[in-house]
Amino acid sequence: MPSRLYLTVTSRTFLLLILSLNAILVHSQELLHIQVSESITLKKIPGVTVSADGKAVGMTDSTGLFVTSIPAGKYQLLFSSKGYLTERYTVIIPGSSMIEIQMKRVEQELDAVTVVASTRNNQPIESSPLKVEILGKEDMDEENTIKPGNIASILGDISGVQIQQSSATSGNSNVRIQGLEGRYTQILRDGLPLFEGFSGGFGVLSIPPLDLRQVELIKGSASTLYGGGAIGGLINLVSRKPSREQEATFTLNATTLKEINVNGFGSKRNDHFGYTIFAGYTKQSASDVNADGFSDVPDLDAFIIHPKLFFYPSRASTIAVGYSAIFEKRSGGDMQVLQKNAGNTHQYFENNHTRRQTTEFVFDQYLAHHEKMQVKASVSQFNREIITNIHSFEGKQTNYFTEASILKPIGEHSFVGGINVSGDNFKIISSDPVRLVPFSNNVVGVFAQFTTVLKETTTIEAGIRYDYHNTYGGFLLPRIAIFHRFNEHWGTRAGLGLGYKTPDPLSQQIIEIPIQDIPPVPSTQVAEGSLGANAEINYKSSWGEENSFFINHAFFITSIHHPVLYSEVGGLYESSNASDPVISKGFDTYIQLAVSSWEIYLGYTYTIAERTYLETNKFIPLTPKNRAAFTLVKGWGDSWRLGLEASYTGKQHRFDYSYTPGYVFMAAMIEHRFGKHFSVVLNGENLLDYRQSKEETLYTGSISDPQFKPLWAPIDGRVINFSIRLKI
16 A cells, blocks of 8 residues: 555656646747638548648648647748648737638649549549449540540440441431440530430530540439439530639641641639630531542531639639530531532532530539538520431420539438429421421429448448429439448449430431431320349559559349330331330440559440340340450650550441441550640541441442441541640
8 A cells, every 4th residue: 555655646746747847848839729621611621731931840630630839939831731722821929829720622623533423412433322434634635635526436435335326427426325225325514414305416526525624424324313314324524613723725636537626725713703715616528438429527617615604702602604605517428519519410418507505504502511502504505407408407406404402411421402494495497398396395303312321331322303294294213322342442332223214206316317207206105214223343452652453343234114116117207115125234344454654444345235025136236245445555754655545346236137247446646745735646546447338338229319328337437637735
């Protein structure tokens, strides 16, 4: 007992002595508490570097707090962290014992995309239960120098995605995902549906990559989040936002197919105002690659303008107002006609004049507890005039969309809910006799989605949507998805959801039907319904600072009930619902490897797409069972960059049940950068010059009345382009 008392007293005495010495050492010093948080959400920011008079003194902890003792005096404090604007604060000691710093996020385009807009809850892509693939800023920058006119080429490089050219005369194409026709792919611009029905024509052919921050791709059903049409998949084109540094990029491109592109983009913002503006012009001269007398590449004149203004009334709110316009003329057909040498034999031509004008409005408001409210709306008008040697037609489609939604984080969970009203109205302005009649679609939809995180390894997401269509009634669309990470290397996800698509006579088809032959929707036709499921497993690993490996293997199946089919009876096309479903199933595997300055991509897709309502020859025509892609990129410092690309498209069934041959497509590019502001690119596409016309003639019939065959391979042949890019 005495010894224990002795030890206790001695310990207390020693502690008092230490505290006294410490008080002497810090004489004339103050204990300063600094709390750092985000300016909008007020979320605490860990890992912020704190500097005093230019010298780093420490970092904030996991709660965004930094505590230090500091001698009396006046100091200039600096707070810096990746993704935030640097903040400065002058402190006088004594006088301040607790200060609060609010840092603003940098509105910049990071090369590494970590947040997905398509999931609506700003969830990291790696842990999202909904499978989303991203083509980020670096991909857009590269495509801007290779194919600056549109994004069709880069979308076709993704496993499971097929760009199907539906017209040899106009060059029109549609995007097919997982073996399904293009009408089951929904294309959005900043979450707004602008490319549907009549206005879907030339959709992906009129979006330049320089005007985009990233492209988000969902394979499989996404109807619960975005409504009808997203059965096969969804593509969301995300526009660029202004940064605080002045940005200006100009691209000049020329090709061996007589195409010239001139594009420019600029942006800037401050505390209260910002802007982005894109302008582009494309000139393409008609070209007869296979010398059969008809154009394989149409004559094209296209001008695009897209200004957008951003207002920041407070740190927690943003208002964006934009306008975009695309004016385009396409002419194809008999080369003699296009060269003004028409005669009794040389008569065939098709001219397409299109005008697409869109206004958009987006309001974002951050509330307390990291909540976010969003209101967005758009109105788009699409005019298309089609003039051929036998027919004239002009129509207009007006699309409208408005939505109000809220994102509410609840601890590790989140809730997203909203309501939207959308629709379109198609009118015939002038026309020779057609079977089409004016029509309209109006839909009111409500949706809710709840995401929960279990033990930081499992994320479950459940959503439900109810749409009411003015003609086809109500549709209830539930969806459930799960993501689970076994460890730092292995993960898996799976999902199941319903979808629907209402009949639209102007939806894109594998073969483009002449406008005068398109039938109206019969009153007995019902909406198509779908059930889609996916499951996948992935593995990732990294070593060193620049080396990583990722592999993803996914299974998919989609069943479309009451599919709409077109058949030719007595020289007339008719549409009806089939009794049994269309089913597309298969698997999709891709590998991404980065080793030092090497980047490698390997992808393979196996697809079985069948029309089960047929007794024999159930395949969906022009759908390859096997597709593979390979990409290699090598950089040398900051100056040189080399890229190689190869893809294989397996044999496809023609409509007459015969097989097409499989073929290989190859491309290569080399880029040289002169510092940060100037670069030149030499690029070659289809280096093996594989063309469908080398296997078969592209048309039957006479020169004055040609009947073009369905397209299953490139028809434009080898193309070399040279581009110059200037960044200011």
